[in-house]
Amino acid sequence: MSHQLLLDISIIFSLVAGTVFLGYVVTIILPFVRRTPDEHGDPAAFEWHFVVPCRDEEAVIGETVGYLRETFPEATVWVIDDDSEDATADIVRRAASDLGGVELIQRRRPNARTGKAHALNHAWSIIRETIPAERRATTVLAVVDADGRPSANLLEVAAGPELFGSDEIGAVQVEVRMSNRVVMEPLEGRGRFANLVARTFVRMQDLEFRGPISAIQMSRRYTGTVNVGGNGQLTRLSALDAIAEGEGPWRGSLLEDFELGLHFLLGGWKNAYTTAAWVDQEALYSLRRYIVQRARWSQGTMQCFRYIPKIWGSSRLGNLGAMELTYFLLQPWVQVLGTIFYPIPVIAMIVNAVTDGLPRPRRRLAAGGLRRDRRRRVRDLGLPLPAALRAGGRPPHRRRLGARLPRLRLPDLRGRLAGRHPARPPADRLGQDHPQRGDGRGRTARVAHELTEFRRRAPGAAAGTGPLGWGGRPGKPRSIVHGYDGRGFFMPADGVHAGRSTTTHRRIPHPQRQISAERLESPHPRERHSSGSSRSPAGLHPP
Incomplete structure (x- = not known):
C-alpha cells in the first residue's frame, strides 16, 4: 500500500x-x-x-x-x-x-x-x-x-x-x-x-x-x-x-x-x-485504575458485539433503535481503528508545514535534471518551448559541469491575463530563438523581441548570409548569437556556431537608433511613451 x-x-x-x-x-x-x-x-x-x-x-x-x-x-x-x-x-x-x-x-x-x-x-x-x-x-x-x-x-x-x-x-x-x-x-x-x-x-x-x-x-x-x-x-x-x-x-x-x-x-x-x-x-x-476500568467496559462492549444479528432480527426493536445499538456496539472497534488512522493526517500536515518552511536546495547542472524541470515549467504554463531546450542543447558558457543554471524567467502572465499587456505576435514570443544574457541571470521575452529586430536589420540576415546568417538546414534555422549583456549582442569572432565552444567574441553595438521609429509603433504599452521618444526597457542596456 x-x-x-x-x-x-x-x-x-x-x-x-x-x-x-x-x-x-x-x-x-x-x-x-x-x-x-x-x-x-x-x-x-x-x-x-x-x-x-x-x-x-x-x-x-x-x-x-x-x-x-x-x-x-x-x-x-x-x-x-x-x-x-x-x-x-x-x-x-x-x-x-x-x-x-x-x-x-x-x-x-x-x-x-x-x-x-x-x-x-x-x-x-x-x-x-x-x-x-x-x-x-x-x-x-x-x-x-x-x-x-x-x-x-x-x-x-x-x-x-x-x-x-x-x-x-x-x-x-x-x-x-x-x-x-x-x-x-x-x-x-x-x-x-x-x-x-x-x-x-x-x-x-x-x-x-x-x-x-x-x-x-x-x-x-x-x-x-x-x-x-x-x-x-x-x-x-x-x-x-x-x-x-x-x-x-x-x-x-x-x-x-x-x-x-x-x-x-x-x-x-x-x-x-x-x-x-x-x-x-x-x-x-488513580488514572491507572480509571484506564483499567474503561478498558474492561470496552472489552465488555466488544463481547456484546455478537448480539447485532439478534438486534436486527428482533421484531420488538425498530430500525432507529437497532441503528443506535449498532452504533454503540461499534464504538470500541472504531476507536481501535481511529488509533491507527487519526494520527496519519495530522502527521502529514505537520510534515508538510515543516518542509514548506525550509529553503529549497539549489539544484546544479547534473544529468540534465534541471533541463527537464525547465521544460516542464514552460509546458505547464502553456508557453512555446525554447529551441535550445527542445533540442536538448545548452549555451556554451553554461557547459561547465556543476555550474549553476539560471532560473527560467517567464513573461508577465498575470499582466497579460488581466489585459494590461496584449499578447505579442508569434514571431516575437519567447521560444523563437534561444538568446542567453551575458550575465547569466536569465532570459525574458523582451530580449527575444530585441534579438528579432536586431537580426531583421543586420547585414545579410534576410538573405541568410553574412556573419549573422541563420545557418543550418532549410526550415530549421539556428542562431549563432551568444548572448546579450546590456550593451549589445555578441557573437564568436570566427563565426563558429553558438552550439560549439568559443573563447573570443566580437561585439555588435546595440541597434537602438535603427529601431527607435519602429518601437513607437510597438504593441507593448510599456515601450510607448507620450514624449514620442523611444527608451529601452529597464535592465536591457545602460541609459
Whole structure:
C-alpha cells in the first residue's frame, strides 16, 4: 500500500467517523436540554430489595448498610459477600443483629470470585425463593455498589407512572453522580498540586456521568433502547424471571449490566431512565485504575458485539433503535481503528508545514535534471518551448559541469491575463530563438523581441548570409548569437556556431537608433511613451 493511498484512506475514515459523531452529539443534546421531571408514585405499592455485591469492602460496607436501613426502612438489604478476605462478613453480621432487615449471602471458592454477574445470579436465585410468584410483578431489586448512596427520593421516583407504575417497564436506571466531588483534599499528606489534579479528575468523572452519559440515556427514550448500568439499576423480579437462562438473567460478559438491559429489550420489555433520582458513588483518583476500568467496559462492549444479528432480527426493536445499538456496539472497534488512522493526517500536515518552511536546495547542472524541470515549467504554463531546450542543447558558457543554471524567467502572465499587456505576435514570443544574457541571470521575452529586430536589420540576415546568417538546414534555422549583456549582442569572432565552444567574441553595438521609429509603433504599452521618444526597457542596456 502506497503512502498516498494510506493517507487517503485515513482522511476518508476520519471524515466519515467525525461526521457521524457530530451528528450523534447533536442528537443526544436536544433531548437532554428538553427533559422534564418525572412524576412520583406510591412506593408502598411495591416490595423493595437492595442487593449489594461486595468483596473486601470492610472500609465502606458498614456505612452503606447503615445508610440504606436508615433512609429506606421499608426495604430489605441483601449483601453478597463474594469470599472476602477481610472483615466484610463480620461487619454485615453485626449490622444485621443491630439494625435488622439485613441479609448476608456468602459465596465460597471455587464458586466465588467468578464475576459480578455470577454473584448477582446467586442472589437472585435465593431472593426469588422467598417471594411468592403472585408478588414478583410488584417486587423490585435495586443493585447498589458497596460505596453507593441512593438519593432519598429513589423509591418515590421509581414508583412513578412512567417508570414501574407502567407494567411494561422491566428495568429503571437512575443518574449516577460522584460522592467525592466536593472533597477539597482527596489525597491526604500530598502537595497542593497533587490534590488539585485529583479534584479536577474527580469532577471530570462527575461531569462525564451527569453530562454525556446522561444525555445518551435521555436520547434513548426516543429510540426505545434505554439501558441499565452497574450501579443504581432497579429491575422487576418478574422481568428477571422471564429472561433468565441457565444460571440466571445475568450473563457472563464484562459488561453484564448492558447485556442485561439488552436482553430485556429483546424479550419485549422496556427500560426507563430518570434524572429525578440518583445514586452517589466514589470516583477514582488513580488514572491507572480509571484506564483499567474503561478498558474492561470496552472489552465488555466488544463481547456484546455478537448480539447485532439478534438486534436486527428482533421484531420488538425498530430500525432507529437497532441503528443506535449498532452504533454503540461499534464504538470500541472504531476507536481501535481511529488509533491507527487519526494520527496519519495530522502527521502529514505537520510534515508538510515543516518542509514548506525550509529553503529549497539549489539544484546544479547534473544529468540534465534541471533541463527537464525547465521544460516542464514552460509546458505547464502553456508557453512555446525554447529551441535550445527542445533540442536538448545548452549555451556554451553554461557547459561547465556543476555550474549553476539560471532560473527560467517567464513573461508577465498575470499582466497579460488581466489585459494590461496584449499578447505579442508569434514571431516575437519567447521560444523563437534561444538568446542567453551575458550575465547569466536569465532570459525574458523582451530580449527575444530585441534579438528579432536586431537580426531583421543586420547585414545579410534576410538573405541568410553574412556573419549573422541563420545557418543550418532549410526550415530549421539556428542562431549563432551568444548572448546579450546590456550593451549589445555578441557573437564568436570566427563565426563558429553558438552550439560549439568559443573563447573570443566580437561585439555588435546595440541597434537602438535603427529601431527607435519602429518601437513607437510597438504593441507593448510599456515601450510607448507620450514624449514620442523611444527608451529601452529597464535592465536591457545602460541609459
